Amino acid sequence: MEKNIYTRMGDGERVAMSPEEIREDLLAGTNDAADRANIPVLTPDDLEHLFDIFAEPSKVVSVRPGEEVIVTDDAVATLFYLDQENCGQGLPLSRVQSILAYERACCADTLSTGHVDYTFKQVKPIVNFEKQEYYNTSLMTTAPFFYGSQPNMGSYFRPDGPYPNPADLFPVGKIREALDAQEEAAAQLTRDLVYVSKQMYEVGCEGINFDTAASAGDADFFATLTAVSELKKKTRHMAIEVGMSSEFVMGMHGEMTFDGKLLAGMYPHQQVKVVEAAGADIFGPAINVSVGESTPWNLARAVTFVKECVAVANIPVHPNVGMGVCGVPMFEVPPIDAVTRTSKALVLIGKADGL
């Protein structure tokens, strides 16, 4: 077997694979997703289309004219001036300069900004500063402009926050105390998400992005959904995007429900339905990447999850496509051959409404 197709491993390493090896990994990837989430595997036509995307010898691939979608982001413009820890380029630019460059040089469909710590809890005490930044910039931007941050409920537990840490309580058998701590933290998180979002709404915020939701599990997700539901009653003209932290909602609490559905254990096609019920306008599923598997395996898996999610969704679905998610290798300088193949596959086979 001639190994004549260059592709990537999940950590970005370039590898050469034979057509047969690519096909085997595509099949294994879709089977893995289908088994985990009890959803359909990709069709033979889908798999052949995916194979063609990998077999295309060009470095960069793309959709055809007319097939393009929308990109939304999580403060991507800040990459211009942030550091290596954030995959940033460290340019001596201000926030507003970076955002305008992203709009007018990179030609993004939407823009966003956020505090460098990118956590609502950290934004709360400095929200007036953030309001100034957003307000000033929004007078100059033409494309839709989001304010984004992470719910990040983990930051509410000791030693970073006021509530007892479930990770300390569970191992010593204090189950009820661990559940109570999560419920109290979730209630405070909801209040903070609503407070910051309303403050931003008052200065004309066009869209809020609850990014990396459920990173601390089902209680974190519950707090986010509750905040969305509350905000939608009072901030009619501000779009809300909910982006996830991973493909699976961890049951750190285990008993949290929203809209009558148990949140723990939800996969993207289930997550989108509660996000919709809460009133959000755009949903961003995040599919994990295995660094030890090939990009064909990872991307087939991601497309399988995304295709089912889009099929059941009544709102636009924008899969997360940064490093280490939805098929993009886990490497701070994502290889463009893998990034563009991910892009094309999620749009054409996954039927995503955006990225």
Add this chain to the structure above:
Amino acid sequence: MGTGDIFGMPTAHIMASAMGGIRTAGDLVAWMQMSRRMKINEAKAYVAEKLGIDVIDLTNEEVMRQVREDLDIGIITSVAGSAKGIAAKWNIAELLDIQINSVNLFKEKLRL
């Protein structure tokens, strides 16, 4: 979207699959997803009808450059005196028949 260096991640996705923002009609289609929860094809059809062009031309620079200038909704190349920023968004809100929060606030400040 996610993270990764600015060229390798967001710019690569924009080149491979995105509509092109204010260079074409990407911002307009995005407004419809945000304000009316429209899926991509519905949003494109709505915007194309409002602009009086075919859907395929929403990402056709040769068409959209002139359309944007004629409607004064913000253009990618800088022309002094043309609508930019909040003024362009005001025109976009009227064109698409949508509410844009920043524009509403601006109007309130102008006491119109």
